[in-house]
Amino acid sequence: MAASGSPFALDVEIDRRPLWRLLAERTYRPLVLLLGFAAFLAIRTMPAQPGLSPEGQKAFAVFVLCLVYWVTSALPLMVTSLLAMVLLPTTGVLSARDTYALFGNEAVFFILGAFILAAALMKCGLSTRIALTVLRRFGHTPRALLLSLFGMNAFLSFFMSEHAVAAMTFPITVEIAQVLRLPRGRSNYGRALFLAMAWGTQIGGIGTLLGGGRAPLAIGMLREATGQTYSFGEWTLAALPIVGALLLAGWVVILRFCPIDVGSVRDADAIIAEKSLRMGRLSYREQAIGAIMLATLVAWIVGGEEVGLASIALAGVIAIFVFRLLKWPDVEPFVNWGVLLMYGGAIALGSALNRSGASAWLAGLTVSRWAATPVQVVALVGAIGILLTEAMSHSAVVALLMPVALGIAQRYGIDPRVMAPVVALPSGLAFTLPVGTPGNAIAYSSGYLRLRDMLVPGSLMVVIAWAAFVATALYYWPLIGLTLTR
Amino acid sequence: MTGDEHPARLKLELVLGGVHLEPSAYAALGAPTAIDLRLDGGLCASAPTAERGTAPFVLEAEADRFLLRRANGSGGGPRPVRALRPPRFLARRTSRGTPMWRIASVRGPHLLVHPDLACGFSVQGAPCPFCVEGARGPHDGAAVAEVVEVVRAAFAEGAVESVCFNSAAFAGDDGGIAFLAPYIEAVRMHFDTLVAAQIHPPRTDRWIDRTYALGVDAVSYNLELFDPDALTRHCVGRARYIGRERYLEALAYAAAIFPSGTVWTDLVLGLEPLESTLAGIEALAATGVVPVIATARARPAATDAGAAAALLAELYRAVRRRRINMGWVRDLPGGFAPLEARYFAGDDARLAVALQGLTRWRLGGLAARNLARVRRRLRVRHAERPHG
Numbered sequence: 064m065a066a067s068g069s070p071f072a073l074d075v076e077i078d079r080r081p082l083w084r085l086l087a088e089r090t091y092r093p094l095v096l097l098l099g100f101a102a103f104l105a106i107r108t109m110p111a112q113p114g115l116s117p118e119g120q121k122a123f124a125v126f127v128l129c130l131v132y133w134v135t136s137a138l139p140l141m142v143t144s145l146l147a148m149v150l151l152p153t154t155g156v157l158s159a160r161d162t163y164a165l166f167g168n169e170a171v172f173f174i175l176g177a178f179i180l181a182a183a184l185m186k187c188g189l190s191t192r193i194a195l196t197v198l199r200r201f202g203h204t205p206r207a208l209l210l211s212l213f214g215m216n217a218f219l220s221f222f223m224s225e226h227a228v229a230a231m232t233f234p235i236t237v238e239i240a241q242v243l244r245l246p247r248g249r250s251n252y253g254r255a256l257f258l259a260m261a262w263g264t265q266i267g268g269i270g271t272l273l274g275g276g277r278a279p280l281a282i283g284m285l286r287e288a289t290g291q292t293y294s295f296g297e298w299t300l301a302a303l304p305i306v307g308a309l310l311l312a313g314w315v316v317i318l319r320f321c322p323i324d325v326g327s328v329r330d331a332d333a334i335i336a337e338k339s340l341r342m343g344r345l346s347y348r349e350q351a352i353g354a355i356m357l358a359t360l361v362a363w364i365v366g367g368e369e370v371g372l373a374s375i376a377l378a379g380v381i382a383i384f385v386f387r388l389l390k391w392p393d394v395e396p397f398v399n400w401g402v403l404l405m406y407g408g409a410i411a412l413g414s415a416l417n418r419s420g421a422s423a424w425l426a427g428l429t430v431s432r433w434a435a436t437p438v439q440v441v442a443l444v445g446a447i448g449i450l451l452t453e454a455m456s457h458s459a460v461v462a463l464l465m466p467v468a469l470g471i472a473q474r475y476g477i478d479p480r481v482m483a484p485v486v487a488l489p490s491g492l493a494f495t496l497p498v499g500t501p502g503n504a505i506a507y508s509s510g511y512l513r514l515r516d517m518l519v520p521g522s523l524m525v526v527i528a529w530a531a532f533v534a535t536a537l538y539y540w541p542l543i544g545l546t547l548t549r
Numbered sequence: 550m551t552g553d554e555h556p557a558r559l560k561l562e563l564v565l566g567g568v569h570l571e572p573s574a575y576a577a578l579g580a581p582t583a584i585d586l587r588l589d590g591g592l593c594a595s596a597p598t599a600e601r602g603t604a605p606f607v608l609e610a611e612a613d614r615f616l617l618r619r620a621n622g623s624g625g626g627p628r629p630v631r632a633l634r635p636p637r638f639l640a641r642r643t644s645r646g647t648p649m650w651r652i653a654s655v656r657g658p659h660l661l662v663h664p665d666l667a668c669g670f671s672v673q674g675a676p677c678p679f680c681v682e683g684a685r686g687p688h689d690g691a692a693v694a695e696v697v698e699v700v701r702a703a704f705a706e707g708a709v710e711s712v713c714f715n716s717a718a719f720a721g722d723d724g725g726i727a728f729l730a731p732y733i734e735a736v737r738m739h740f741d742t743l744v745a746a747q748i749h750p751p752r753t754d755r756w757i758d759r760t761y762a763l764g765v766d767a768v769s770y771n772l773e774l775f776d777p778d779a780l781t782r783h784c785v786g787r788a789r790y791i792g793r794e795r796y797l798e799a800l801a802y803a804a805a806i807f808p809s810g811t812v813w814t815d816l817v818l819g820l821e822p823l824e825s826t827l828a829g830i831e832a833l834a835a836t837g838v839v840p841v842i843a844t845a846r847a848r849p850a851a852t853d854a855g856a857a858a859a860l861l862a863e864l865y866r867a868v869r870r871r872r873i874n875m876g877w878v879r880d881l882p883g884g885f886a887p888l889e890a891r892y893f894a895g896d897d898a899r900l901a902v903a904l905q906g907l908t909r910w911r912l913g914g915l916a917a918r919n920l921a922r923v924r925r926r927l928r929v930r931h932a933e934r935p936h937g
Contacts, residue, residue, distance in 0.1 A: 082927060
């Protein structure tokens with residue numbers, strides 16, 4: 064035979080939907096790209112606005128361009144951030160030196176450290192061991208197993224990125240569902256398990272600075288704008304009541320919407336026991352990484368303010384490599400460099416909006432029209448954050464809202480320090496849609512959850528979360544020194 | 550020959566009855582077994598040459614033109630036609646020494662490329678006795694570079710407008726498309742042309758998806774006969790190794806994947822009862838497939854031209870009723886595409902004819918090829934791995 068090899072793409076699918084729909088899908092992105100650019104040009108060339116400096120107008124144009132691309136995901140989030148980094152010096156809002164200096168913000172290095180510490184926990188198997196221990200110790204009845212899974216996901220998300228926790232506990236949850244022979248899409252207990260997994264990670268994820276990048280990003284932007292910051296303990300203290308309230312509410316909602324329909328989880332016990340057995344004794348590496356993690360946590364709480372959170376995180380990372388507990392190639396798959404790029408760009412853009420006065424002007428144009436008092440402002444910003452995050456990346460919501468929130472604080476005489484949790488905490492709570500967060504998407508991909516199973520109870524959780532947030536902000540935060548007014 | 554005699558009627562009589570070549574025509578054309586004639590309205594007819602007295606038509610050459618008249622002297626005077634001489638490139642050899650006619654032949658404006666060995670059914674001792682392709686002698690198979698060379702030569706001579714690949718391999722799951730894939734890929738890489746493939750139905754529909762994704766613009770799984778008994782009798786290989794049902798299934802699936810009017814099958818006239826052919830036309834059109842009424846040149850059947858005309862009228866009506874695009878399958882010298890059959894239904898089909906006419910222009914052809922490409926880019930997706 065003269066011809067050899069095959070030019071076939073074997074894994075092809077033919078999309079048989081109407082052509083106009085396919086065309087609309089494909090033209091959406093270039094249209095959005097054009098729209099963003101047109102908005103940028105229009106704002107740049109519009110007549111000077113009262114209260115907005117020429118630099119502010121340029122910064123606002125860059126912000127709107129990034130807003131369009133972040134909200135629509137026309138470009139990857141991190142590429143949009145890079146675009147901001149390019150536009151800020153080229154349009155003359157900031158000098159190139161200032162722009163790239165902002166990229167070296169402490170928050171970016173804190174996140175880098177957190178990624179590497181989480182990688183160490185996962186790579187050595189300590190996180191899996193903790194998960195299995197919790198399930199083995201407490202999960203002997205259907206209710207106890209569900210509660211253990213829910214609580215364990217939340218607990219682990221205090222120390223690791225919530226997405227990493229979801230990815231780690233997903234296979235365990237799937238295995239439990241399979242050994243219990245829960246039918247996909249029809250089993251209440253199956254739904255409950257995956258809702259517990261998704262919601263547990265999210266609720267836990269807002270508890271500390273380690274659950275995700277939102278809080279460090281908000282703090283980084285706050286620090287750039289005002290020089291103020293939060294210690295690890297302060298942030299945790301501010302967030303814990305919301306976490307407690309949501310864990311309780313989430314548990315009740317899960318049981319209410321997915322009444323337990325299995326009598327025994329003995330088969331799941333067996334599989335968990337078998338997995339634990341396979342892990343063997345606590346290894347030297349696990350012990351050492353556990354000790355370093357613990358020391359890092361203590362240092363964050365005790366000396367975070369003086370030494371800086373990023374310095375402590377990186378010290379923990381260095382200790383891991385000094386004791387040869389991890390190799391660099393082991394770390395690389397766990398470090399999301401794209402997220403780091405995104406944060407750097409977002410912090411630079413936020414800072415540019417603040418320095419130029421555009422954020423205050425923007426606040427006057429938007430939230431100020433619907434809110435008259437600081438309390439109303441907090442409630443409104445919280446509601447916007449919690450709604451936006453249902454369809455947008457958590458970090459993108461923070462990147463969008465934080466500059467405006469800082470402007471509002473200035474306008475209303477609100478302590479700008481309060482605005483970091485006001486923006487970051489609600490922005491981490493996406494309960495209704497699979498697209499809201501990777502944790503939701505992972506749970507949804509199990510096949511045990513239908514969209515309705517997330518949408519209906521999730522909507523109730525959104526309302527509860529907002530109410531818990533507002534109540535905490537108004538009645539609890541003043542007790543720990545976080546007052547709305549200066 | 551009367552002026553009101555429509556060209557499709559003339560084509561029908563020519564392909565069924567053949568033509569006798571006068572010495573003047575012999576001198577100009579040589580001694581072919583069949584001659585392709587271009588008739589009014591752009592119709593192309595492949596008429597078998599026959600002895601004087603057996604053919605209803607006579608072709609003579611006068612200066613540099615050809616005249617066609619009825620052998621019995623009826624129908625008025627001679628009518629000027631264009632006799633299509635075999636393109637010169639077919640007489641050449643590839644750089645590896647293979648005669649180009651072994652690799653390809655010309656059917657109207659289509660270059661029929663057959664790079665493989667002899668028909669698989671023939672090798673198995675189950676050929677379709679009426680089939681010209683099946684009677685092709687074995688050769689060693691062409692290299693991809695040779696096929697590209699032949700296609701380049703055909704386009705350089707202006708002899709063809711599109712390329713149709715033919716493979717008679719049926720043994721694998723793919724129906725022959727995997728064998729043709731490197732050739733098709735190469736032709737698509739080197740030439741801006743529409744590509745068709747005449748192959749056998751693959752065992753699974755996934756291969757049909759892949760065929761479309763590969764860049765094939767039109768596809769044919771030739772069933773030949775709709776009547777199950779006739780198929781078993783005349784097309785032993787098709788019935789035995791593939792089965793009538795699989796042909797019908799694959800055609801229907803392909804019609805849902807490929808653009809409207811680009812999936813076709815021949816139904817051979819006269820080897821099965823006309824009612825069966827009629828039922829085949831209806832059944833195929835109902836699934837979006839374009840039936841093409843073909844004549845069996847290797848074993849011509851005695852077919853009543855009047856009955857055939859009624860059948861062809863129904864061919865046009867059935868395809869139009871199902872709103873299948875009639876512009877793609879066209880210019881088949883040995884068969885009737887639905888749009889050609891409009892003459893028998895007494896319909897001008899002005900819009901369809903105008904649209905088809907547009908694609909014959911350079912710019913129209915370019916637009917058609919690019920639209921086909923855009924459609925493929927929209928439809929074809931590379932499967933993603935499941936999440937989690």
